Structures are given as C-alpha cells and as structure tokens.
C-alpha cells in the first residue's frame with residue numbers, strides 16, 4: 001500500500017515522500033517470481049555493506065568515507081543517513097538530525113530488498129536512533145554487524161552525546177560482531193577511565209567485551225607518544241596487537257570510519273575477523289601514507305585519499321598532464337648492455353638523455369632480474385617525474401605496476417594491449433610495435449595510445465628483425481589512427497629523412513644505439529634534438 005507523509009524535521013519540512021509499506025514488500029518478496037529472481041541474482045552477487053552513518057560535507061569521514069572505502073575495496077555500499085553535518089577541515093559547524101522515523105524508513109527500504117551482507121554503523125546521534133536501529137536490524141538476517149561507536153569528530157566536536165551510552169551498553173553492543181572504539185570512546189564506554197598505554201587498551205578491550213560484542217578493537221590512533229599506531233583486538237579469549245608505522249600527516253580525518261567500513265567490506269567478502277582487521281589496518285596505513293602530503297582545506301585535520309589516486313594530480317613532482325602525441329618526438333630507449341659498456345647506470349643514462357632533450361623514455365631491460373628492474377624503474381621514474389618526461393617500461397606490465405611507471409610498450413607477441421589496459425587502467429600510456437596496417441588498426445581497437453613502427457633500417461639491437469624501410473613506415477602511418485614513432489636504425493644522420501616522409505601522424509623517432517652506444521649521451525641527444533626541431537620548424541613554415 002502506498003502512502004505519503006510530510007517529514008516533521010525542519011530539514012525536511014518542505015519535502016513530501018511517497019512510500020510502500022514494509023508488509024506489502026515482504027509479501028512481494030515471497031512471491032515465486034521474486035524467489036526465482038533472487039536465485040538468479042545470487043549468482044552475480046557482489047558483497048554488500050550497508051553503512052548507517054552521518055553525512056560529512058567535507059567528504060572525509062562518515063557516509064562519504066564508507067562509500068569510498070567500499071568502492072576502493074570492491075564492495076557495494078548502500079547508505080542510511082542518520083544526520084547531516086556541516087563539516088570541514090576546521091571542525092563541525094552544524095549538525096542536523098534525520099528524524100528517527102525516516103532513519104527507520106531508510107533501513108527498511110534497503111534491508112527488505114537489497115541482500116545486505118554486513119551492516120556498519122557510524123554516527124548514531126540519539127538514543128532514539130540507536131533503539132530504532134536495533135529494533136529493525138533484528139527483523140532482518142545479516143552476516144555481521146560492525147559498530148564504530150562514533151561520539152566526537154577528531155576536531156573534538158560532539159556528534160553523539162553520552163545519552164546514547166545506555167543504548168550502546170544494553171542493545172547495540174550485544175548485537176555487534178565487532179565494536180571499534182578509539183581511546184576516548186573506549187573511555188566513555190567504561191564510564192570515563194583514563195587510557196594512556198597499550199596495557200590500558202588491553203584491559204579496556206576486555207572490559208568492553210563484557211557488554212557482549214564478539215570482538216573489541218580499541219584503536220590507538222590517539223595514543224600519546226607512541227611511535228607506532230597500535231590497535232588492540234580482543235576476541236573473548238586472545239588479544240591481538242595490530243601495529244602500523246605512525247604516518248606523520250595532518251590528513252587523519254576519517255581514519256576511524258574508514259577502518260570500520262574496510263573491516264565490514266572484508267567481512268562481506270567472507271574473510272574471518274582477524275584477517276578483515278589486518279587488511280583494514282593495512283589499507284588505512286597505505287592510504288594515509290599515500291596521501292600524507294595532499295592539502296585540502298586550511299584547518300588542522302585534513303581528509304585523506306581513499307582511492308589512492310589524488311597523489312598523482314596533487315604532487316608537484318608527478319606528471320601533471322595526460323599523454324600527448326608530441327611526447328613521441330625524441331623517444332629514448334635504454335639498452336643495459338650499451339650503458340654497462342660505457343660505465344653508466346640506467347638512471348644516469350636516463351638523466352643524461354633527458355638533459356639532452358629526450359621527450360619520453362622507455363626502459364628496455366633484457367638482462368636485469370625482476371627485483372633489480374623494479375628498482376631501476378623507480379629510480380628512473382623519480383628523474384623522469386622531476387622533468388615532466390613520461391617513463392615507459394618495455395614488455396613488463398608487472399614492473400610498470402610495481403614502479404608506478406607511466407606506461408608500457410609491448411610487442412606483437414607480448415600481452416595484448418587490451419589486457420594491458422585492463423591491468424594498468426585508463427590513465428597509463430600503452431604503445432605497441434606494428435609492422436603492418438592490420439596491426440596498426442588492431443592496436444587502435446585494443447585501446448593503445450601510440451604505435452612504434454619499424455624496424456625502419458637494419459639495426460644491431462634486434463637481430464633478424466625484418467625491416468620495413470621508409471615506404472613500409474609510410475604505409476603503416478597512413479593506415480594508423482594512432483600517432484606513430486619510427487624505430488630501427490635511426491640516428492642523427494637519417495632522422496631528418498624519416499621525419500620528412502610527409503605523414504602528419506608520424507610524431508617522432510625512437511633511438512637506442514645513436515644515444516646510448518656513445519660516450520656522451522647528453523651531447524648526442526642534444527644533436528638529435530636539434531635535427532628534429534629543425535624538421536619541425538621547416539614543416540611549420542610550409
């Protein structure tokens with residue numbers, strides 16, 4: 001049966017809602033059709049966490065943290081909003097409570113229909129909301145309940161006052177599979193005891209366990225003078241300490257919400273509790289470390305980056321822009337053998353080439369073992385980033401991932417560019433070696449960013465490599481929808497003639513021996529750079 005109501009709270013005074021009663025929905029859910037649908041949908045089921053929490057306008061904690069965390073951990077997240085807060089990095093400027101009846105309605109909407117695996121609570125701002133939540137949750141079967149007993153924001157502003165404590169003690173905690181108080185919340189739950197050491201955290205966990213939750217995790221983010229960030233888990237029999245290095249950062253707003261929702265996400269995937277806490281702890285540490293330098297807002301408590309992504313666009317040393325075909329102009333490909341012969345490390349060779357004007361670097365390492373290759377890539381990447389030059393890895397997608405290089409160049413017998421794209425994501429650069437028009441078209445439909453075409457001339461770096469000559473290069477360029485870099489036997493003497501074949505998508509030349517099998521890489525790169533810029537300015541003046 002449908003009915004409409006006007007919500008009583010000032011926040012919603014103008015809003016009318018239309019709803020369907022819970023009982024009619026249960027009846028529908030029991031029909032044969034929906035049973036069949038349920039069976040079908042369970043085959044494609046994604047783990048599902050329901051977050052019951054407050055909205056943080058600043059986006060770092062509360063509902064927003066839970067949504068991002070679940071998203072980052074590959075888990076679906078539905079939401080029941082208990083309060084709307086006006087919050088930023090300075091503090092909490094206002095709190096507007098959602099009426100209890102409307103919290104109840106949201107709960108029923110989600111729980112009656114959406115196959116929730118795990119429920120996670122954050123800000124439950126009043127005893128009424130705590131009671132409504134407990135009453136309704138008992139009507140539905142879920143796999144686990146994670147309770148983050150939020151009482152204050154990190155800024156010290158009150159989000160739920162001590163009047164909720166009775167509801168926690170008597171109703172909520174006995175239902176919880178895990179409760180995750182910080183030091184202040186643990187102290188409040190225990191009537192105000194002082195907690196200042198890890199030993200205190202152990203005894204607090206034990207005492208809170210007496211209220212009935214299956215597990216208690218006392219979080220030590222605010223433990224004074226502790227080098228590590230230590231959390232203590234008690235499962236009713238054993239204690240487990242989780243330690244992470246304490247990240248020096250202002251961006252700790254929302255760590256508690258994030259930890260709890262990550263635990264919920266891992267439980268929803270089916271992990272046992274100990275493993276869920278371990279993963280969540282590691283996730284928070286990684287996210288904090290990753291975003292320790294980002295600056296959002298001017299207050300003392302910044303949010304961090306749940307998606308481990310912002311660093312790239314905020315850090316001044318990172319690439320500031322996406323791939324541009326003009327990056328292909330002077331494409332330097334390192335060769336470990338040659339550099340070794342001339343007594344250079346790969347990072348030194350990279351630095352020298354960039355100083356001479358290389359516009360993109362590819363590391364082609366056929367000799368180094370994997371661990372060494374990753375280290376070489378990381379060291380080279382630091383140099384490339386500080387000059388705004390993209391760094392690609394030849395063949396090795398794993399090395400590109402491990403080093404966070406800007407992309408990969410693959411050959412026809414390496415991993416398909418489409419698979420590489422699925423592994424590296426939309427922002428990385430993917431290049432493919434192509435000798436024929438068909439291969440060039442395939443590279444485009446496989447989502448590559450550019451193609452390397454050759455060998456144009458015979459070369460010592462690839463024995464038995466069929467050359468395609470300038471005519472072959474031109475044919476491939478004309479067919480290609482992607483920008484092209486020419487490769488194979490190209491140096492200062494012939495780069496001009498290659499660039500002058502007269503096709504607009506030929507954007508540059510890739511060079512190995514002409515730069516690295518020489519005594520001074522910077523000098524040779526500079527010479528080649530001036531040949532190429534001469535060609536470009538002649539072409540521009542035509």
Ligand SMILES: Nc1ncnc2c1ncn2[C@@H]1O[C@H](COP(=O)(O)OP(=O)(O)O)[C@@H](O)[C@H]1O
Nearest residue numbers: 182219220221222229230245246247255256259
């Ligand atoms: N600077 C930090 N470095 C590493 N981990 C931290 C840091 N601050 C907090 N944590 C971790 O973040 C999680 C949330 O802890 P805490 O800040 O105590 O809770 P809350 O955010 O609820 O106040 C815990 O696992 C804690 O150990």
Ligand SMILES: Cc1ncc(COP(=O)(O)O)c(N)n1
Nearest residue numbers: 054061062153254255256257
């Ligand atoms: C809406 C809302 N919920 C929870 C917190 C706690 O944040 P923290 O994780 O920093 O203690 C918050 N600041 N705002």
Ligand SMILES: [Mg+2]
Nearest residue numbers: 154221255256
């Ligand atoms: Mg905190």
